[in-house]
Amino acid sequence: MRKDLNIELYRKMCLIRTAEQRICDKYSEDGMKTPMHMSMGEEAIAAGVVLALKEIDQIFGTYRSHAIYLAKTGDSDDFFAELYGRSTALLKGRGGSMHLCAPKYGFMGTSAIVASSIPVAVGSAFANKCLNNKKIVAVFFGDGAVDEGGFWESLNCACLMKTPILLVYEDNGYAVHSPVSQRHGYNSITKIIEGFDCLVRSTDTTDVEEIYNLTSECLEELRKASRPVFLHLKYYRYCEHVGVAEDFNAGYRLKAEFEEWKKRDPLLLQRNKLINLNFSEDEINKIEKEINLRIEGSIKRAQNAPFPDKKELYKELY
C-alpha cells in the first residue's frame, strides 16, 4: 500500500520534472513562445496535494502551474501542444503557459494576475456547496498573493461562508524578486490567518509523502468540519522568476540558499525512499525511461501539429 502510494507520487513528480527539463532544453529554440514560470523545486507540493485530492475535486492555480497541471491531469500531449500554440491543444494556444485549463480533469484555470484566481476558486467552492456535489476546491498561490487585497477579501469570504476550499500557500520566499522581508509588515502569516475561522497547517518539508499525508488530514478535517483549510507549504524556486535559467548572479538571492534546498530535492528524497522501500534501480529507471519517452512523444506531436487557422480569431466571442 505504502509502496503503491510512493511509486505513484514519484511518477507524478518525475513527469513534472522531466517535462520541465525538456522545456529548459528546448526553450531557446523559440518554438514555445510563451512566458515560462517554472515549477522546478515545488514538485512535492503539486504531487502530494493533488494525489490527496479526489479525481472529482477541482483546482485553480497561477501563472506558475506546470506542476499542478501535470499532476492533476496526467496529460502531456495537450500541455505541450498549448505551449507550442498549436490547434491540437484544448485551448488551441489561447492561453499558453500562464493560462492552462482543463475542466474535464477538474483543472479549472490559472491566472497571470497575482491572487486573482483565489476569489474565483472560492466562488466555485460555494457552487459545489450549493449543488451538494461533495467536490473540494484547492487553490494554489504564491507568497506574493498575500500582499494583494484580493487574497484577504477571499479568505474572509471563504471563512465567513464556510466554503469547502483548500488554500495552498506555496511559499518560496520571493515575490518576483522581492523577499518576504521587504514585503511583509508582520512576522508570521500563519499566526494572522489563525485569527480566521479556518484550519491552518504549515510545513517546510520537501518529502512528498509527508505533504500527501498532511493534505489528507487537512481534507478529512475540511470534509468533517466544513471550513476552509490554509496550508502553508515552503519550497525553493530553482529557476528565475520567469524564464528557464538560474538567476543566482542577479544579487537578490544566494546560490548557497539554493544549495541547501537542493540537498533536500523532492525527487532525490523520493528516489532514495523508493530504494529503501525495496524498489530496484531497474524498476525506477524503467519508470523514468517511460516518462522520458512519453514527453518526447508529446513534444514531437506538438511540434508537428498545425497552428490554429486565422479564422479562429473570433470564435467563442459573443
Add this chain to the structure above:
Amino acid sequence: MRIITYCEAINEALAQEMDQNDKVFVYGIDVADHKRIFGTTKGLVERFGPQRCFSTPLSEDAMTGFGLGAAINGLRPVHVHMRVDFMLLAMNQLVNMVSSFRYSTYGNLQVPMVIRAVIGKGWGQSFQHSKTMHSCFAHIPGLKVVLPSTPSEAKCCLISAMREDNPVIVIEHRLLYDVSGEVPVEPVSFPLGKGRVLRTGDAITVVAVSLMNAEAIRAAEILSRKHNINIEVIDPVSVYPLDEDLIYSSVKKTRQCIIVDNDWVFCGFSAEISALINEKCFGLLKTPIKRIGFASVPCSCTRPLEDCFYPNAVDIIRAVEEKLGLSKSDLSDEEFYSYENKFKGPF
C-alpha cells in the same frame, strides 16, 4: 400588461427568474438588508432563502471573482452594486478575468453572470456616486452592457441577461426607479443587442442613453408643440452588442443626428456612435453630428454646479433649434423634470 414602476419591474424580473431557475442567486453588498437595494431585491430572501439572496462583505473585487467561480461551476449569479462607482473596485476581476474567461478557455467554460449597477444622480451624489462607465465596460471584448430606460426594458433586459450564458452588465438609473409604465406580466425577454425607437419623427435623430431618453422624450413633446416638428428618439438600450442598423436607418431618414449620453463626451460612447455614423452614413449628413453629455469635470455636490454638470431637455431643445435654424422658443411656461419631485435622497 399593467402599469408598474421601473423598480418593481426589476424586482419582478428577479423573482420570476429565481422561481423558474434554481441556479439563479442574487448577492452583493446589502442586497438582503432592510432597504433591499432601493426595493429591487424586496422579498427575495424570504421567498428563496439566504443561500440564494445574501449580503456580502464589502469586497467588490473578490465578490466579482466569486461570481465568476460560481458561474463556471453551474450557478447563475446576479451581483448587485448600489452604485456603478463601487464596481470600479472590481475592475481587475471584470477586465482580467470575467471578460476573457470563455474566450481564453476556448469555450470550455462559460460565464452566465449578471452584474447590476445603479447610476446615482441628484441630492448631492457628487463625484463618486454618479458615474455611468458604460463606454469603459463596453470597450472590453467579452462584456455585454445594457442600460434600460423604461420599466418594460428594465424587466425584459434583466430577464434576458439572466438567461444569457455570458457576462452581462445591466446599468440602471436611480432616477428612473420611480418611473411607471406598461410592463408585461410574464417573464418576457428582450433581445440583447436590439435598440428601440421610443418616438418616431423625421426632423432629426436623437440617440439617447439611459435617463437621457426621458429628457429626449420631454424635449420632443415641447418641440412638437412649439415648432411643429418631430424628432426621432432612439434608445440603443444595449451599448454592446450595438443595434447599429437601427441608428443608421434613422439617420438615413433624418440626415441629422444629436447624441445625448449619460456620461462624459470625450472618448465616450457618443464618440463611438459618431464615428460609426460617419463611417456608414458619410455624405448624407446635412450638419455635423452634435454630442451632448456631462460637463467635462467631476460632478459637484452643490445644486447649482450639479445642474451645470448634467445635460437636460433644454439642452436638447436648443441643440435641435440650432441645427434646424429655428428661433429659440420661449420655455418659461414649460415644466421640466426635477428629481426633487420623486427623489429627495439621501441615496
